[in-house]
Amino acid sequence: MAEPPLSGVRILSMEQAVALPVAMRHLADMGAEVIRVQSHARGVPGLSEIDLTRSKRQLALDLTVEGASEAFLRVAATCDVVAHNYTPRVVRRFGIDHESVRAVKPDIIYVSLTGFGTTGPWGERPLFGPGAEAVAGHNELIGDPDGWPGRPGTIVYADTVCGLNTAFAVIAALDERDRTGMGQHIDISLYETSVAHLGPVLAEAQLGARPARVGNGDAGFAVHGVYDCIGIDRHIAVALRHDQVDSFKEATGIETLTNAAVAAWAANLTPENAAAQLQSRGIAASPVADASDVATDSHLWERGYFGLVDRNRGGRSGTYPHIGPAWGHGPAVPIQESRAVGEDSAAVLRDYAGYSDAEVASLFESGASGVATPPQPAPRSTAAQQLRVERGELSRVDTDHDGWRALAERRGLP
């Protein structure tokens, strides 16, 4: 395998929740050595943990214990990038703010990822991803005109937006440092990155547009919507230009173009069939993909979108696919299974911070560092899954969900 783009880059990331772990996942996938710092003394996350902690080394530090902040700074002094997603108050209290880290590593690239940014009247306010989408203006634009505001489809939407922007900012800062020898302090927030992703809407609003909830509509198209197809919870999205109306009528047999006529046409087809009919005439259409469609999309597999990882999950071991970085083509390095909290504490403290074995032992003894094994997620019982379907959390549960394996094999993957 060729040398990955970020090989030789070392990052110390004191991360929690989702946004910063996602940013660092992107960089770890590209070959950076990411050392995730979290406390072994606090609760250890279990949810979807591999997509937040894969391919990272694990250093446990309890910064409330004497000696832990010094250990942090001694590791930081050997790093290219130091990142955290705590409030400004917390990093000042523990003496690991930008000034403190710059004192031990003058060209450090230091990342503060916060809810609203580290300055300004809202600078110390906490904010979580789902709230960020609301306050940034996204929710007001999702849903039917006569309904309440909606939400982007995942509770980690703003986190994932901010995580990707953070990955870019770090890569750009590494580039800049290589050119000029200077580090920088990147001050990035959930709120501002989510606002930035509405940039075109802000511009349009000042040029005569009236942004509002319009369901699935778009004023510029002859047909623009989502239609139910054959099957449970199966749909097709169609965006028909005015200059394609005749072609659309030919394809569908519709004589008078109304929303109801399109709905009646789609109702008798699978989304795949409906999309194929329209795409063969150059009309923009796609099945509204669910998680099974994504996981078994031959297009994505052929393009090398997924990485594979061997892992043991809830007592079942095997090889499973995971989504790679946002720029596609999978991780540049093989995905490594998540490691336990603090699994690399001793090695990092010894090899990078220069502590002796005796000093490491004393940091473990005082509780400044340590190891903690995260709980293994238990496999969900069939009954529990069925309950999730009844509650409306799941569309369905497939007993055969290995369709991706043949696609992986076709690419010569194990």
Add this chain to the structure above:
Amino acid sequence: MSDRPRALDVATGVGAGYASRLLAETGWDVVKAEPPGGDPLRHTPSRWGGGEGGAFIFANLGKRSVTIDMPTLHQLATAADVVIGDFSPAGLAAMGLPANAFESLSPRQAITSVTPFGLTGPKSTWAATDLIVQAASGLMFLTGEFDQSPMQMPPYQGAIMGGVAAAAATLLGVRTARRTGEVQRIDCSLVEALTIQTAAQVSDYVYDGAVARREARIKAGLRMVPASDRFVYCAPGAVATMRMDGVAQLLDEPRLAEERFQTAEGRMQHYDEFVELFVPPFRRKTAQEWFEGAEALHLTFALVQTIDDLFACPQLEARELLRETTGPGGEVVRIPGRPYRSVGGPVPASLPAPAVPGVHTGEVLGEWL
């Protein structure tokens, strides 16, 4: 003369355009090559009608524009560190580029394509719009009310994710090219960039066969509740640990602290009763009042802001996120600048999006060739 790295942009659309804009925001010299009629995005209206050109000025801030013939385009590419564009059949046609542009343009380090589905694979020739990108990403299926069809998100969500991803990929390509001496050809897809949003759902499927869907109203819809003047986002903690005692106190409705409403299952089981107790009290005060009351009780509420609110937001004002620039008709317009602050890093872009195609042709040819 400057030693800034150079990007040649042959882009149409928000995705490819935003990728090279982000390079301009980190100190690159970015030149946009347009056909004489200009990038069609200059004339693209908003989802709501009107607002023509808003997406163009957002995606093309900080660039200079040239209109040139094909031999000169090749010369500029050779003088550039990277080239960025939409090399799909539709993107090539829109910008008047030959079919082999992706293979034949040869910058010093990297050439990046940003298209809806990518340049390879069975869907690479599919016709696509913003709606189609959202549908194919797996994210639209999860968006909307649990008892209705999937719902689109705000415009250009796939394009902007794709633009950020492509900017990052381009810089990674430059790193690799510097090391290997080989020009990197990078093929980014808007769908793939947006699909990372569904990583957790895809994991759930491959492990357990679970197909996630639009969330039940108890988890989603009820979180935005109408106050006397507007909506407020009510998030008294994670769904599983919703602090109903705090909510009961805030709303002065002790029945909400009863045992049957303590869990998501319980609230779902007693859905109608819950709604009856939970929703009406919010009408008594403004969203701002509820927000402040919640803050005092350590409940993490949020304001549900409109686009108009963003222009008046004191936090964005203090942070100077919005930058004054020029609209297509010379209007003063404020749009998001670089999406983060950097102390000690390069100065963000300041040029407005080029008002007219080719307005900088003379000076750019003088500097670059």
